[in-house]
Amino acid sequence: GFTLVNNPSCYTWTDSSHQVMEEDKRWALISEVGGDTGYLEELADVLKRHFHLICLREFLQNPALHGPKVQVLFIWKFLPEAEPSLLRSLPALLLVASGGVGVDHLDVPFINGLGVKVANTPGVVSDSTADHAMALLLASARKILDGEFKGHTTHLPQRLMGVEVTRATLGIVGMGDIGYKIAQRSKGFEMKILYHNRTRRTGAAERATGAEFCRRLDDLLKRSDFVVIAVKLTADTTGLIGRRELSLMKPTATLVNVSRGLVVDQDALVEALRSGRIGAAALDVTHPEPLPRDHPLLGLPNVLITPHMGISTNATATAIVEKMLENGLAAVKGLPVPDEVKLQ
Template sequence: MEEEKPWALISEVGGPHGYLEELADIVKQHFQIVCYKDFLQNPVLYGSKIQALLNWKYCPAAKPWLLKLLPCLKVVASGGVGIDHLDVPFINSLGAKVANTPGVVSDATADLAMGLLLASARNILEGHQIATDPKTVHIPQNLIGVEVTRATLGIIGMGEIGYKIAQRSKGFEMKVMYHKRTRRSTKDEQAVGASYCENLDDLLRCSDFVMIAVNLTSETSGLIGHRELSLMKPTATLINISRGLIVNQDALLEALQSGTIRAAALDVTHPEPLPRDHPLLELPNVLITPHIGISTITTARGMVKKMVENALAGVKGLPVPNEVHPH
């Protein structure tokens, strides 16, 4: 019966921050949903009913003022791995649990990471623009990229996503180095042919491609700045598929303009999107995608199903499969 389903607050169905219809249907199978816009029109009516907040593409933002309007809230279920947009201790203090969706996002994110690497190395976007430009009569011979096969890939962070990137790089016979606070097992390293680099500086000096695949924390914010970029090869490319704040964008802009590094390929920036007059958008050696690492229909379905699974467990007072605890 519909009235027996618990209530959940979501962003919207459709629209730039909302769920595709088929994804919303997955939620509706288990919850009565209230869209954020409707909630704001009558918070008194809905506030005491809502037991789960489903945070999709950071929306609805779990702001303290909103959470305080939800006295019966038991769980905030977020889509994706990163939880830097959630104040976990505060949410816990209200008696609610927090959950994310690890694992299900890893393949799609690793696929995009390799796509960015290849597109930047081989000037794929520029090539497309030349090939489709109505003014093109002759194909230029100077669209020369850099070799990916047997190049050195340095991965900063070797969690599940970083490890899947290393797996994919094997097909290109790349030499893989990685930097991580805790070293992976010898078995894991041998499976992908990766060598551990205890010192981040060494990885930066040696890599043809530097791939950032760490979570955003107080320790990783601003991890790559002027000094780190200056250590990279002038022929190297920086690829970021984690969070924009991990890279000092002013330092990156300077490094790209001065030729300190060859190029950057970014699925993340800060803010998102960048202001339309941001100088990074004008550089020919930057490739930017709009945070689409997890944007495949298979991954989106998997994320929403896992969000619902986490939310149902929280509402029922059961152990939440992917509960996130404060650091």
């Protein structure tokens, strides 16, 4: 059977079917179990097989008591925030393990300066993010949400005329794992695929997807019917798509962003959408998240926004937590951390 300890929403347990003894488990700090931002019970159970978990709310009630025990900080949906005050209250901390690929929410040099390693979960998020990019592209192009049938429409309004996706030109900005998988999916739509990346992909990768390398971002923007942003947020990519870049795009083009909100100048995007400089935008990321309810992007008819849900599938969430666990166990056992984020 299970034995609950302390906070019922954040507990440790024993189960005779698992061989990890309670006294052998290390301590880890998490955000919460349940709620909109917490772990699903079944995901928390993955971590509980090997760690005693303490939720942030309980931790903050007595940091002096709990702090010296915590060796791993598991970050899920950007929570708990790895603030200096929290990190300094964890003298035994060995690893900050973040779910997802991006680490722009973490001050890696500061964390490393405390003698703590940082890990993310690359690879496992690529398929679901690429799927979501295509879903956004298709939903925007074919006005899926505007055309949702509730039984009141007796004819097809002219405003629901969509944009052809098949054989259109797709420009992918950022050809890492996610960008490459977007290209794979787009090939099935017979799209002409352009890509811009810091480094050119191998000839084999280009042949496999039929993708054409654009050394200059400007060339991609001018030629594309759909532009999908799939870059990491860095100092170089912050504001990558601004007024000048938007002015180069076709007036019928759609901008799709599944990277980070700060990659796009949102004020410039609002102007471009209002003026008809570009046709539409489909965004899974904004800055901030969520947007204030009076933000102009939310009121534009040619904008589709989803709440940073590109990795939100049961299979991907499970794979992320399993990767986090793998990294956490390596850290507490003194082994190399498989997905350690190392500064260039």
